[in-house]
Amino acid sequence: MDQMKAIYIQEANELLENLEVSLLSLEDNPSDKSNIEQVFRVMHTLKGNSSMFGLAVIAEFVHDLETIYDKIRQGEMTLSKEILNTTLASFDHLNKIIVDSELQDPDNKKNHAELIQRIHALIHVEGVVPTPTKVEEVAKSDVLTLDGKNRTIHISFEPDETFLLDGSNPLLLIIEITQFGKSIVVPHIKPVEDILTFDPTKCLTSWDIFLETDVPISQIQDVFVFAEMSASISVSEYPCVELISNETFNKKVSELVQSESLISVEMISQLVKELGIAIETSNTTEISESEKIEIHSFDEVKIDEVKPDVPVANSPLVKEKVVSSIRVSSDKLDELMNLVSELVTTQASLTLYNQKNETPELEIISENIEKLSRRLRDIAFGMTLVPINNMFGRFQRLVRDVSLALNKEVQFVTEGGETELDKSIIETLTDPLMHIIRNSLDHGLELPETREKLGKPRKGTVKLKAFYSGISVYIQIIDDGKGIDAEVIREKAISKGFMKPDDVLTDKEIFDFIFYPGFSTAAVVTDISGRGVGMDVVKRNITELKGAILVESKVNVGTTLTIKLPLSLSIIDGLLVDVANVNYIIPLSVVDKCYEVENRQMMNNFNELLVLDDKQVPFINIRKEFGYQPLSGSEKSQIIVVSDAERKVGISVDHIVGEYQAVVKPIGKYYKNQDFISGATILGDGSIALVMDSHKIIDLYTEHVKYDMKS
Amino acid sequence: MAKTILIADDSESIRAVVGFALREAGYDVIVANDGQHALDLLNQNDQVSLIVSDLNMPVKDGITFLKDVRSLDKFKYLPFIILTTESQETKKMEAKQSGATGWIIKPFVKEKLIAVIKKVIR
Numbered sequence: 001m002d003q004m005k006a007i008y009i010q011e012a013n014e015l016l017e018n019l020e021v022s023l024l025s026l027e028d029n030p031s032d033k034s035n036i037e038q039v040f041r042v043m044h045t046l047k048g049n050s051s052m053f054g055l056a057v058i059a060e061f062v063h064d065l066e067t068i069y070d071k072i073r074q075g076e077m078t079l080s081k082e083i084l085n086t087t088l089a090s091f092d093h094l095n096k097i098i099v100d101s102e103l104q105d106p107d108n109k110k111n112h113a114e115l116i117q118r119i120h121a122l123i124h125v126e127g128v129v130p131t132p133t134k135v136e137e138v139a140k141s142d143v144l145t146l147d148g149k150n151r152t153i154h155i156s157f158e159p160d161e162t163f164l165l166d167g168s169n170p171l172l173l174i175i176e177i178t179q180f181g182k183s184i185v186v187p188h189i190k191p192v193e194d195i196l197t198f199d200p201t202k203c204l205t206s207w208d209i210f211l212e213t214d215v216p217i218s219q220i221q222d223v224f225v226f227a228e229m230s231a232s233i234s235v236s237e238y239p240c241v242e243l244i245s246n247e248t249f250n251k252k253v254s255e256l257v258q259s260e261s262l263i264s265v266e267m268i269s270q271l272v273k274e275l276g277i278a279i280e281t282s283n284t285t286e287i288s289e290s291e292k293i294e295i296h297s298f299d300e301v302k303i304d305e306v307k308p309d310v311p312v313a314n315s316p317l318v319k320e321k322v323v324s325s326i327r328v329s330s331d332k333l334d335e336l337m338n339l340v341s342e343l344v345t346t347q348a349s350l351t352l353y354n355q356k357n358e359t360p361e362l363e364i365i366s367e368n369i370e371k372l373s374r375r376l377r378d379i380a381f382g383m384t385l386v387p388i389n390n391m392f393g394r395f396q397r398l399v400r401d402v403s404l405a406l407n408k409e410v411q412f413v414t415e416g417g418e419t420e421l422d423k424s425i426i427e428t429l430t431d432p433l434m435h436i437i438r439n440s441l442d443h444g445l446e447l448p449e450t451r452e453k454l455g456k457p458r459k460g461t462v463k464l465k466a467f468y469s470g471i472s473v474y475i476q477i478i479d480d481g482k483g484i485d486a487e488v489i490r491e492k493a494i495s496k497g498f499m500k501p502d503d504v505l506t507d508k509e510i511f512d513f514i515f516y517p518g519f520s521t522a523a524v525v526t527d528i529s530g531r532g533v534g535m536d537v538v539k540r541n542i543t544e545l546k547g548a549i550l551v552e553s554k555v556n557v558g559t560t561l562t563i564k565l566p567l568s569l570s571i572i573d574g575l576l577v578d579v580a581n582v583n584y585i586i587p588l589s590v591v592d593k594c595y596e597v598e599n600r601q602m603m604n605n606f607n608e609l610l611v612l613d614d615k616q617v618p619f620i621n622i623r624k625e626f627g628y629q630p631l632s633g634s635e636k637s638q639i640i641v642v643s644d645a646e647r648k649v650g651i652s653v654d655h656i657v658g659e660y661q662a663v664v665k666p667i668g669k670y671y672k673n674q675d676f677i678s679g680a681t682i683l684g685d686g687s688i689a690l691v692m693d694s695h696k697i698i699d700l701y702t703e704h705v706k707y708d709m710k711s
Numbered sequence: 712m713a714k715t716i717l718i719a720d721d722s723e724s725i726r727a728v729v730g731f732a733l734r735e736a737g738y739d740v741i742v743a744n745d746g747q748h749a750l751d752l753l754n755q756n757d758q759v760s761l762i763v764s765d766l767n768m769p770v771k772d773g774i775t776f777l778k779d780v781r782s783l784d785k786f787k788y789l790p791f792i793i794l795t796t797e798s799q800e801t802k803k804m805e806a807k808q809s810g811a812t813g814w815i816i817k818p819f820v821k822e823k824l825i826a827v828i829k830k831v832i833r
Contacts, residue, residue: 167791
C-alpha cells in the first residue's frame with residue numbers, strides 16, 4: 001500500500017501543478033470557461049483520490065474549494081480576486097499537507113483552520129451553504145441483530161422488460177439473495193406470444209423469493225440497489241416465523257404457483273395468518289403430500305433464452321496492461337546513461353581494432369554495433385530530456401507573487417516551452433532563472449506610473465524564451481524595463497576596485513561586472529532581490545553546467561540575459577586534436593572554424609592576436625600555456641577558433657585528428673582547481689584524451705587581457 | 712478463464728487502487744486514462760466483460776463514453792459500472808438512464824468494490 005501512497009502523492013503533486021497553471025491563467029482571463037472547468041476537474045480528482053486513500057482532511061478541504069468552483073461553473077457565483085487569492089493560498093497549503101495529511105505540523109493546523117474559514121466565508125457571501133463531504137467510511141450495515149433468530153422475508157422482484165438492456169443480470173442478484181439463508185425461489189415466466197417476433201432482449205421473467213435469514217432488511221434492499229430504477233421490488237418481513245421449514249407453507253406455495261402467475265403480498269400475509277394457527281396446531285398436519293411438492297428452483301429455469309447476448313469471446317486471454325507512460329527512478333536513468341556511455345566507448349575500441357585488422361566479417365559486426373549503439377544513445381538521451389515547460393509553470397507563479405508585492409503590472413510571456421533539456425540541467429537551472437526573473441521584476445521593470453511617463457505601456461513585459469541552436473539550448477530572459485546603465489556599472493566597478501578609471505572596456509565587458517561577487521547596483525536593497533550575492537552565484541551555476549551567460553541592455557529599452565547550455569552533459573561530439581602527442585577534445589559545439597598558420601606568425605606576436613579572414617582574433621598557444629617545447633617557426637600549427645555566446649578565441653594545436661564522440665568522465669577532485677580541462681574521455685585504443693573547457697579558456701583569456709591592460 | 716475488466720479513470724491513483732483490488736480478486740485488468748482511450752481499447756479488445764468508468768474525465772467524460780458504448784451493437788449489453796464521487800441521485804439517474812448497469816461511489820473499500828462487481832458479472 002505504501003507504493004500506492006507514493007503514486008497518490010506523486011499524482012497529487014502533478015494535479016497541484018496543473019491547478020497552479022490553470023489558476024494563473026484564470027487570473028489573466030477570469031471568464032475563461034475552459035479554465036474553470038479544468039480547475040474544477042483537477043480539484044474533483046484530487047478530492048476523489050484523497051478520499052480513496054482515507055485522507056479525509058484533504059478531501060474535505062478540497063471539497064469546500066471545489067464547491068466554489070462548481071458554483072462558478074454553474075454561473076451561481078462569479079470569480080473574484082478574493083476567490084483567486086484564497087484558492088492560491090489554499091494551493092500552497094495543499095502542497096504542504098499532501099505529505100502531512102494528519103496536520104501534525106502545528107503551522108499547518110493553524111493555516112488549515114484559517115483557510116477553511118476563508119473558504120466558508122466566500123461560500124457564505126454568495127449565500128451558499130457548504131454541503132458536508134461524503135468521506136465517511138462506507139455505511140455500515142444497520143446494526144440490527146435478531147439474536148440469531150431467523151424470520152422469513154418475501155421478496156417480489158419484477159424487472160421491467162428493459163431490465164436486461166444495460167447489461168444487468170437478474171440471476172446474479174438472486175444468487176446474492178439466496179446466499180443469505182435458506183430460500184425458495186419461484187420464477188414466473190410471461191408467455192411468449194409468437195416465437196417469430198420474440199425479442200430476446202426483453203426480460204419476461206419475474207421472481208418471488210422466500211428467504212429465511214437473520215440479515216437486516218437493509219442488506220437485502222442493498223442487493224437490488226442497481227435494479228430499483230428498472231424493476232418493481234417489494235420486500236416484506238414476517239418476524240419470528242420460519243416458513244420455509246414449514247410443510248404446509250411449502251404446499252400452499254406450490255399450489256399458488258400453479259394457480260396464479262404472481263404471488264401478492266396480501267396472499268402471503270393471509271397465508272402467514274393462517275399458518276400462525278397452523279404452526280401451533282402442526283401436530284395434526286399431515287405430511288403425506290410432501291414428496292409431491294414441486295418448487296421451481298432457479299437452476300431449472302431456462303432463463304438463458306432471454307439472457308442478452310453479451311459478447312464474451314472465448315479466445316485465449318492474454319494478460320494485457322496498457323500503459324501510456326511509466327515512471328522510472330532517475331537513478332535508473334542515470335545508470336542507463338552510464339551503461340550507454342560505456343557501450344559507446346567499447347564500440348570505439350571495436351571500430352579501432354577493426355580498422356587495424358580489416359576482417360570483412362568483423363567490419364559488418366562492428367558497423368552494426370555502431371549503428372545500434374548510436375540509436376541506443378539517442379533513445380537513452382531522449383528519455384532523460386524533459387520539456388522546459390515544466391519549469392516555466394513555476395515562474396508564472398513567481399512573477400505573479402513578486403509583481404503583486406512590488407505593485408508592478410507585469411505580463412509574463414513564455415516561448416519555446418517544448419524545448420527539451422536534460423532533467424539534471426533543468427533542476428540546476430531553476431534557481432538561477434528564478435533569481436534572474438526576480439531581478440528583472442525588481443530592478444528592471446519600472447512602476448506603472450513611471451512607465452506611462454516614459455510613453456511605455458503600463459504593463460511591463462518579461463519574456464522567457466527557449467530555443468535550440470546547434471547542439472546548444474539558449475534561454476533568454478527579456479524585459480522591457482529601464483535597462484542597465486553602463487555608466488553606473490562602470491562607476492561602481494571603479495569604486496569597488498574591479499577596474500581602473502582609465503580602463504577602456506566595451507559595454508559588454510562592463511555588464512559582465514554584475515556577475516562579480518559582491519557587486520550590486522540596487523540603491524535600495526529590497527526583500528525581493530539584490531543583496532549582491534545573487535548574480536555571481538547565477539553565473540557559477542551556469543558555468544557548472546558548461547553554459548555561458550551574457551547580458552545585453554539598452555537604457556530605457558530593456559535587458560536581455562542569454563544563457564547558452566549544452567544539450568547533454570555526458571556524451572559530447574568533440575574535435576579530437578593533439579598537442580605534443582597528447583590528445584585533447586574540444587567540444588564541437590563551440591568550434592567555429594579551423595585555420596592552418598605557420599608557427600612564426602604566433603611567435604612574433606606581442607598582443608597575441610592573429611589576423612584570420614581579415615579579422616583580429618586573440619589566441620592561446622597551447623604549447624606555450626602547457627609548457628611544451630615550442631615548435632620551430634617553419635612548422636605549421638592548427639588554429640581552432642572557438643566562440644561562446646559572444647567572444648571568439650583561437651586555440652593553437654599541432655594536429656587535428658578528427659571528430660570524436662566523447663563520453664566525458666569527471667577527472668576527480670585533485671584536478672578541480674585548474675581551468676583548462678573539464679573532463680576526460682577514453683579513446684578507442686584505451687588511451688585518454690582530455691576535454692578542454694572552452695568556456696573557461698575564453699574566460700581565462702579575457703582575464704589575461706584585463707591583466708595586461710591593468711599593468 | 713479470468714474475466715477482463717476495463718477501468719477508465721483519469722486518476723492514476725484510482726487506476727492503481729482499483730486495478731490492484733481487481734487483480735487480487737482474480738480478474739484481468741485493462742486501464743485507460745479517459746473515455747476516448749477506453750473506447751479505443753474496447754474496440755481493440757473483445758474480451759472485456761465489464762467496464763468500470765469514472766464520470767469526470769478529460770477528452771471524453773464517463774456519460775459520453777457510456778453512450779458511445781451503448782450505441783455500438785457489439786457492446787450494447789456490456790455491463791458498465793460508473794465510478795464516481797457524485798453521490799447525488801441526479802448523476803446516478805443520468806447514468807442509469809444512459810444505460811449504466813450500476814455504480815460505485817467513491818470512496819469505497821475493496822470488499823464493496825468486489826461485491827458490486829459480483830452483482831454484475833459472475
